[in-house]
Amino acid sequence: VQLVESGGGLVQAGGSLRLSCAASGRTFSGYTMGWLRQAPGKEREFVAAINWSDGSTYYADSVKGRFTNSRDNAKNTVSLQMNSLKPEDTAGYSCAARFGGRRKFDARSYDYWGQGTQVTVSS
Numbered sequence: 001v002q003l004v005e006s007g008g009g010l011v012q013a014g015g016s017l018r019l020s021c022a023a024s025g026r027t028f029s030g031y032t033m034g035w036l037r038q039a040p041g042k043e044r045e046f047v048a049a050i051n052w053s054d055g056s057t058y059y060a061d062s063v064k065g066r067f068t069n070s071r072d073n074a075k076n077t078v079s080l081q082m083n084s085l086k087p088e089d090t091a092g093y094s095c096a097a098r099f100g101g102r103r104k105f106d107a108r109s110y111d112y113w114g115q116g117t118q119v120t121v122s123s
Contacts, residue, residue: 008117
Protein backbone atom coordinates (compact mmCIF):
# COMPACT_ATOMS: atom_id res chain seq x y z
CA VAL A 1 0.00 0.00 0.00
CA GLN A 2 1.29 3.41 -0.93
CA LEU A 3 -0.17 6.74 0.13
CA VAL A 4 1.27 9.93 -1.30
CA GLU A 5 0.15 13.32 -0.07
CA SER A 6 0.42 16.61 -1.85
CA GLY A 7 -0.84 20.14 -1.46
CA GLY A 8 0.64 21.45 1.76
CA GLY A 9 2.24 24.86 2.04
CA LEU A 10 2.25 28.24 3.70
CA VAL A 11 -0.94 30.29 3.89
CA GLN A 12 -2.17 33.27 5.85
CA ALA A 13 -4.85 32.91 8.47
CA GLY A 14 -8.25 32.78 6.85
CA GLY A 15 -6.87 31.24 3.69
CA SER A 16 -7.42 27.85 2.13
CA LEU A 17 -5.40 24.82 1.13
CA ARG A 18 -6.35 21.52 -0.45
CA LEU A 19 -4.51 18.34 0.44
CA SER A 20 -4.67 15.27 -1.76
CA CYS A 21 -3.72 11.69 -1.10
CA ALA A 22 -3.11 9.25 -3.93
CA ALA A 23 -3.66 5.68 -2.78
CA SER A 24 -2.39 2.56 -4.51
CA GLY A 25 -1.43 -1.04 -3.89
CA ARG A 26 -4.79 -2.61 -3.15
CA THR A 27 -8.51 -2.07 -3.35
CA PHE A 28 -9.73 0.08 -0.50
CA SER A 29 -13.28 -1.16 -0.18
CA GLY A 30 -14.03 -1.45 3.53
CA TYR A 31 -11.21 0.90 4.45
CA THR A 32 -11.33 4.18 6.30
CA MET A 33 -9.07 6.88 4.97
CA GLY A 34 -8.00 9.33 7.61
CA TRP A 35 -6.21 12.63 7.88
CA LEU A 36 -4.10 13.02 10.97
CA ARG A 37 -1.85 15.89 12.03
CA GLN A 38 0.95 16.49 14.43
CA ALA A 39 2.24 19.84 15.60
CA PRO A 40 5.66 20.26 17.19
CA GLY A 41 5.62 19.10 20.79
CA LYS A 42 2.12 17.70 20.53
CA GLU A 43 0.66 14.27 20.03
CA ARG A 44 -0.65 13.22 16.68
CA GLU A 45 -4.37 13.90 16.46
CA PHE A 46 -7.32 12.89 14.33
CA VAL A 47 -8.53 15.51 11.88
CA ALA A 48 -10.95 13.84 9.49
CA ALA A 49 -11.84 10.51 7.95
CA ILE A 50 -13.90 9.14 5.11
CA ASN A 51 -15.34 5.70 4.53
CA TRP A 52 -14.02 4.59 1.19
CA SER A 53 -17.07 2.51 0.37
CA ASP A 54 -19.98 4.79 1.19
CA GLY A 55 -18.32 8.19 1.50
CA SER A 56 -19.40 8.84 5.08
CA THR A 57 -17.28 11.58 6.60
CA TYR A 58 -16.14 12.32 10.13
CA TYR A 59 -14.41 15.36 11.58
CA ALA A 60 -12.69 16.52 14.71
CA ASP A 61 -14.67 19.24 16.47
CA SER A 62 -11.83 21.68 15.88
CA VAL A 63 -12.24 21.52 12.09
CA LYS A 64 -15.97 20.95 11.64
CA GLY A 65 -17.46 23.47 9.27
CA ARG A 66 -14.03 24.46 7.92
CA PHE A 67 -12.60 21.25 6.47
CA THR A 68 -14.25 18.98 3.91
CA ASN A 69 -13.14 15.44 3.16
CA SER A 70 -13.92 13.81 -0.17
CA ARG A 71 -12.89 10.88 -2.31
CA ASP A 72 -12.63 10.05 -5.98
CA ASN A 73 -12.96 6.31 -6.37
CA ALA A 74 -12.06 6.40 -10.05
CA LYS A 75 -8.76 8.14 -9.33
CA ASN A 76 -8.14 6.39 -6.00
CA THR A 77 -7.63 9.70 -4.25
CA VAL A 78 -8.94 11.39 -1.15
CA SER A 79 -8.82 15.10 -0.60
CA LEU A 80 -9.08 17.47 2.33
CA GLN A 81 -10.28 20.96 1.52
CA MET A 82 -9.24 23.26 4.33
CA ASN A 83 -10.89 26.66 4.55
CA SER A 84 -10.73 29.45 7.13
CA LEU A 85 -7.36 28.18 8.27
CA LYS A 86 -6.08 29.23 11.66
CA PRO A 87 -2.53 29.37 13.05
CA GLU A 88 -3.43 26.46 15.31
CA ASP A 89 -3.98 24.32 12.22
CA THR A 90 -0.22 24.46 11.62
CA ALA A 91 1.08 20.88 11.63
CA GLY A 92 2.39 18.04 9.57
CA TYR A 93 -0.61 16.37 7.94
CA SER A 94 -0.63 12.72 7.01
CA CYS A 95 -2.98 10.58 5.04
CA ALA A 96 -3.53 7.15 6.55
CA ALA A 97 -5.65 4.05 6.00
CA ARG A 98 -7.13 1.38 8.18
CA PHE A 99 -9.54 -1.47 7.58
CA GLY A 100 -12.91 -0.81 9.10
CA GLY A 101 -13.97 2.23 11.03
CA ARG A 102 -14.50 1.32 14.66
CA ARG A 103 -11.36 3.09 15.82
CA LYS A 104 -11.16 5.75 13.15
CA PHE A 105 -10.84 8.56 15.69
CA ASP A 106 -7.76 6.94 17.23
CA ALA A 107 -4.73 8.27 15.39
CA ARG A 108 -2.72 5.27 16.54
CA SER A 109 -5.03 2.73 14.93
CA TYR A 110 -4.12 3.36 11.31
CA ASP A 111 -2.11 0.72 9.47
CA TYR A 112 -0.78 2.54 6.43
CA TRP A 113 0.68 6.02 6.31
CA GLY A 114 1.83 8.53 3.76
CA GLN A 115 5.01 10.54 4.17
CA GLY A 116 3.15 13.64 5.30
CA THR A 117 2.94 17.21 4.11
CA GLN A 118 3.50 20.40 6.07
CA VAL A 119 0.78 22.99 6.52
CA THR A 120 1.83 26.33 8.00
CA VAL A 121 -0.70 29.05 8.75
CA SER A 122 0.70 32.47 9.54
CA SER A 123 -1.15 34.99 11.68
